[in-house]
Amino acid sequence: MLELIELFFFAYRNFVSDPDEILQGIGFGRAHHRVLHFVNRHPGMRVTDLLEILRITKQSLGRVLRELVDQGFIDSRAGKSDRRQRLLYLTPKGEALARQFVAIQSRRIARALSECGPDSRELCRRFLVAMIDTEDRGSVEKLIARADQIAADPSRARKA
Amino acid sequence: MLELIELFFFAYRNFVSDPDEILQGIGFGRAHHRVLHFVNRHPGMRVTDLLEILRITKQSLGRVLRELVDQGFIDSRAGKSDRRQRLLYLTPKGEALARQFVAIQSRRIARALSECGPDSRELCRRFLVAMIDTEDRGSVEKLIARADQIAADPSRARKA
DNA sequence: CATTTATGTCAGCCATGTTGACTTTTTTCG
DNA sequence: CGAAAAAAGTCAACATGGCTGACATAAATG
Numbered sequence: 586m587l588e589l590i591e592l593f594f595f596a597y598r599n600f601v602s603d604p605d606e607i608l609q610g611i612g613f614g615r616a617h618h619r620v621l622h623f624v625n626r627h628p629g630m631r632v633t634d635l636l637e638i639l640r641i642t643k644q645s646l647g648r649v650l651r652e653l654v655d656q657g658f659i660d661s662r663a664g665k666s667d668r669r670q671r672l673l674y675l676t677p678k679g680e681a682l683a684r685q686f687v688a689i690q691s692r693r694i695a696r697a698l699s700e701c702g703p704d705s706r707e708l709c710r711r712f713l714v715a716m717i718d719t720e721d722r723g724s725v726e727k728l729i730a731r732a733d734q735i736a737a738d739p740s741r742a743r744k745a
Numbered sequence: 746m747l748e749l750i751e752l753f754f755f756a757y758r759n760f761v762s763d764p765d766e767i768l769q770g771i772g773f774g775r776a777h778h779r780v781l782h783f784v785n786r787h788p789g790m791r792v793t794d795l796l797e798i799l800r801i802t803k804q805s806l807g808r809v810l811r812e813l814v815d816q817g818f819i820d821s822r823a824g825k826s827d828r829r830q831r832l833l834y835l836t837p838k839g840e841a842l843a844r845q846f847v848a849i850q851s852r853r854i855a856r857a858l859s860e861c862g863p864d865s866r867e868l869c870r871r872f873l874v875a876m877i878d879t880e881d882r883g884s885v886e887k888l889i890a891r892a893d894q895i896a897a898d899p900s901r902a903r904k905a
Numbered sequence: 906c907a908t909t910t911a912t913g914t915c916a917g918c919c920a921t922g923t924t925g926a927c928t929t930t931t932t933t934c935g
Numbered sequence: 936c937g938a939a940a941a942a943a944g945t946c947a948a949c950a951t952g953g954c955t956g957a958c959a960t961a962a963a964t965g
Contacts, residue, residue: 586851587786587896588889589870593854594779595885596876597757598800614951619754626747632912640758645953647913669911669962691746694753697875705868708861710749712869715857716756725755729748736747774920792943805922807944829931829942 603689611682616641616649618686621675624659625683626732629672629743631664638728658682665744672743763849771842776801776809778846781835784819785843786892789832789903791824798888818842825904832903 604618623638624630632650636643650673653659658679664670675683698706717725735741764778783798784790792810796803810833813819818839824830835843858866877885895901 586854587847587892589854589866589873590782590847590850591786591889591892592870592873592877592885593757593760595881596873597753599878599881600753600876616952622750626751641952642954643912644914644955648952651913664911667911667963669960671912687747687750690750693876694746694749697872700875701868701871705872706749708865708868709872710752711861712857712865712872713749713752713756715860716760716853717752718759721755721759725752729751732747732751776921793941801921802923803943804924804945808921811944824942827932827942831943 600690600693603693604686607682607685607689613652614649616645617653620646620649620653621658621679621683622686624673625675625680625687627728627735627742628674628739631670631672633670635673653679760850760853763853764846767842767845767849773812774809776805777813780806780809780813781818781839781843782846784833785835785840785847787888787895787902788834788899791830791832793830795833813839 601615605615608614608618619639620635623635627634632643632646635650636646639646650659650661654661657676660674660676660679661671662674664672698709701709714722714726761775765775768774768778779799780795783795787794792803792806795810796806799806810819810821814821817836820834820836820839821831822834824832858869861869874882874886
């Protein structure tokens with residue numbers, strides 16, 4: 586059991602070190618990456634959505650989000666049905682960056698999966714799901730499913 | 746692929762949230778946990794060993810290690826064959842705390858494995874190993890093997 | 906219209922990681 | 936033997952990113 590504890594630690598450390606290289610080049614940090622990632626996956630999401638997904642305070646988010654907006658990676662627009670809201674979209678610049686992150690993260694996972702064999706993907710997925718708190722699994726899986734739907738049919742994203 | 750990226754993020758977040766509860770109660774942080782964990786696994790390890798495993802600077806380590814020593818969780822002794830070195834051991838107080846961490850982390854993993862079925866442990870192990878940089882795998886596996894040996898035969902730990 | 910909600914801002918603090926520089930003691934090796 | 940190297944430690948400053956509390960504005964709600 587201790588072995589898996591340690592392997593999880595080392596694996597995750599390497600997993601996040603890949604995007605770090607990109608982040609360092611642009612003067613951003615991991616918090617920026619996370620924000621960019623989820624806005625990429627959920628165009629038109631609200632600030633509140635991000636707070637819920639990332640489980641950070643609005644002050645923490647505000648700092649990072651402001652930099653991403655100021656530097657042209659994210660576009661923040663008032664909602665149509667509720668003008669208090671700020672709906673978040675990636676700019677083309679932001680999308681290009683997000684693609685870079687996805688690519689570099691996917692590479693590591695793809696390589697790991699290919700080493701483990703053709704049927705390992707599903708078991709790994711199940712393991713990671715099982716590592717998530719029971720009460721959160723539904724919302725995480727729903728979040729992922731919804732993002733996949735949007736990727737398949739972009740008209741499903743929230744409009745502004 | 747994006748699914749696994751996100752699942753890994755959420756899984757790890759939950760994984761480290763368990764020890765956080767303990768840490769918060771004693772006014773320590775994750776860096777303390779990591780130090781305690783590896784000293785537990787490698788009694789008699791040197792400061793340099795910790796720096797290498799954790800890949801942090803001696804200044805970072807020094808701060809946390811000092812607190813653990815000052816508060817009686819870790820015992821630091823000069824080496825016999827090289828008096829420059831500081832060999833690190835857990836005190837009984839430190840061991841008790843380390844046991845708590847191991848227990849709470851093991852619980853989550855054990856539950857996840859039991860959900861995935863009897864043969865999933867080996868595949869999960871392989872996946873996590875495969876997620877580690879190729880050039881680090883040897884040393885990580887050796888580190889784990891060595892710790893397991895010490896756990897099986899404590900006389901193999903470094904003496905001070 | 907009073908209250909609530911969504912977002913944003915100000916401020917201060919904390920944990921932990923980094924860099925650079927310097928110090929002391931001990932070990933190494935020519 | 937002594938210069939150089941090594942192990943550890945310390946001081947200082949800074950960065951990132953998370954937190955708390957308080958406050959403000961605009962918009963929505965009942």
